[in-house]
Amino acid sequence: MATIDISEKNFDVTINGNGIVLVDxxxxxxxxxxxxAPTFSKASDNHPDVxxxxxxxxxxxxxxxxxxxxxxPTLMAFRDGILIFSQPGAMNAAGLEQLITAIKDxxxxxxxxxxxxxxxx
Numbered sequence: 001m002a003t004i005d006i007s008e009k010n011f012d013v014t015i016n017g018n019g020i021v022l023v024d025x026x027x028x029x030x031x032x033x034x035x036x037a038p039t040f041s042k043a044s045d046n047h048p049d050v051x052x053x054x055x056x057x058x059x060x061x062x063x064x065x066x067x068x069x070x071x072x073p074t075l076m077a078f079r080d081g082i083l084i085f086s087q088p089g090a091m092n093a094a095g096l097e098q099l100i101t102a103i104k105d106x107x108x109x110x111x112x113x114x115x116x117x118x119x120x121x
Contacts, residue, residue, distance in 0.1 A: 004052070006053045024037075033048055040052060
């Protein structure tokens, strides 16, 4: 599956309407973002069951602010609409594969229980 571009208009639908969604926050001027892009794209080909989305921080400043992006690239991972991972910096292919495997192996009943027990922020 190829990566998709998302914006403020379709962010929530994309995150909540799919099982696993990885979101790469990037900008064209960012060297590490350009270095990470082929790794992200190749992983999307290897995992057709995962949605790989990209947010151009220059084109979507409101979405970037709402997601509290302070450094790019930043990779966020959602499963069943729940944010389960967020980390700035480019990942190598092996690290990205490990992350995807860990996300697929999560016990989501346990995650939902932890989310429900967490104090509201």
